[in-house]
Amino acid sequence: LTASIVVDRRFTSGTVPRRLFGGFIEQAGRGVYHGLFEPEHPLADSHGFRRDVIELIRELGVTTVRYPGGNYVSGHRWEDGTGPVDLRPSRLDLAWHATEPNTFGLDEFITWSSEAGVEPMLALNLGTRGVLEALDMLEYCNGAGGTFQADRRRANGFEKPFDVRMWCLGNEPDGHWQLGHTDAAHYGLIARQTASAMRMFDPTLELVVAGSSGTEMATYGSWERTVLEASYDDVDFISAHQYYYERDGDLASYLASSTDFDAYIRSVIATIDHVRSVKRSSRIVNVSVDEWGVWYQPDHVDEVPAGLWPVGGHRLEDFYSTADAVVYGSMLITLLKHVDRVRSASIAQLVNVIAPIMTVDGGEAWKQTIFHPFAQASASIGDMVLQTLVTSTPMTADRFGEVPAVDAVATFDDDAGVLRIFVVNRSHEPAEFAADLSSFGQVFEGEMAVLASDEPRRKGAGGELDPRPRVSPLRPTHGQLAVTLAPVSWSTLTVQF
Ligand code: AHR
DSSP states (O other): OEEEEEEEEEEEEEEOOGGGGEEEOOSSTTSTBTTTBOTTSTTBOTTSBBHHHHHHHHHHTOOEEEESOSGGGGGOOGGGGSSOGGGOOOEEETTTTEEEOOSSOHHHHHHHHHHHTOEEEEEOOOSSOOHHHHHHHHHHHHOOSSSHHHHHHHHTTOOSOOOOOEEEEOSOTTOTTSTTOOOHHHHHHHHHHHHHHHHHHOTTOEEEEOOOSOTTSTTTTHHHHHHHHHHGGGOSEEEEEEEEOOOTTOHHHHHTHHHHHHHHHHHHHHHHHHHHHHTTOOOOOEEEEEEEEEOOTTTOOOOOOTTOOOSSOOOSOOOOBHHHHHHHHHHHHHHHHTTTTEEEEEEEOSBSSSOSEEEOTTSOEEEOTTHHHHHHHHHHOOSEEEEEEEEEOEEEETTTEEEESEEEEEEEETTTTEEEEEEEEOSSSOEEEEEEOGGGOSOOOEEEEEEOOSSTTOBOSTTSOOOOOEEEEEOOBTTEEEEEEOSSEEEEEEEEO
16 A cells, blocks of 8 residues: 655645644533533632643643534523622523533633633524524623623623634534524525624724535535525635544445535535625635534434433543544644635534543543544644645445545644655555645654554443554655654654654
8 A cells, every 4th residue: 555745845735724623522421510610620710711721731732622512502501600609590402402500601701711721712602592692691601891781791700802713603403402493595594694783893804704514414415505505695614513432334435424524614614605706796705614523423322311311411422432533633644735715623522522532520631542542633734734645555335435545634834944844644554645745845854653452442431441643753865754653643843844
């Protein structure tokens, strides 16, 4: 099996948007309660935030965090999570069959974001609420003061506006599971009305209209078109959500999932540009892939007994394998290849719920396998993505036909003189991989960090499986690099030039 890449420093495909390394925290399962917020934990700070989780969030290199949902947001009253905690109501959360005590809400999330060093990205409830409540929330967050909601914020201890720039106009309204589930024409109208009202407050906000909940939705494609026809002039992004999991023991197709992810992103971009041309608009709408990841959807274990409405029960707690990390890494490569139009993305989720970071109630926090490709890329990414010419021996994946066994993307940082190639080998055989770096002139030594396992399907709980990348030196000669990629692996090649 062979593969090669040619990178040329003159041919770039775009800057790396830091928001591409975003994440998502939902008020669901143990994402918040017993996840990032556990006042009784020995490592909790004065706000009740787990410091060990904040440290891992920083190590993961998350930039923007979307909150508070997800499905949860469609039944959410944002004001419940503001002001004195002892006056806050407990509510039923219908989306996750839970009790929401509101001891962690908007006020706490903003404080947590600043401690974790991330940019908050807020989602509005457009499932069971509308324009007025969205405007109230916006005024609470961003109003200077002297008006009701902004003064409530100040009275709650936040003198300065939160200045939240990115807002999601609802969540997955195409999904039958969503409170307020509706059709594209109806949602498009609500989204436009909300977006244009929000722009009357601040025309510079960045607004995300909801696209499909994934490629398997019957309305996928037409949903994007109809929603954008209604809202094009008032939004900056359309969202895309996508999760993958191994089906019917077909590991090869699972490992090839990013070919489907790539087709999805291309089709959303094509639909945006179709609507743009019909509208004769000069406005560019981009894509926010604000939920992506791996999720054992049919197999996940929900440990919430029927009839109970727990606070922070075990929901959607998947344990991941090396193969999952390779799929995760390949999705990241796909996102990087589309930086010209995908300007924001969020892994779903961050803590305990289909997440790279897990916690034990009252105990330790630990990393899943999927933590590593994301952390490595986020920490080491350059500022430019290069157009990447990759050729590879194909492999057969039943769901997608013949797909390249190897995929890769290159980024570089001119000031630091560092080139990085992120590469996945999706096949069960080693691959001989050659990189032509001659456009970089003299290239010096570098290193290769490899994430692989002899048992790619073995899942690890409690951190027992922690395939930290293994590092070895690289010696390019005359601008050429040749390495062997381990079967089912994710690697980062770093070269100094
Ligand atoms: O991330 C879990 C759920 O997946 C989110 O709540 C929802 O938006 C999506 O369906």
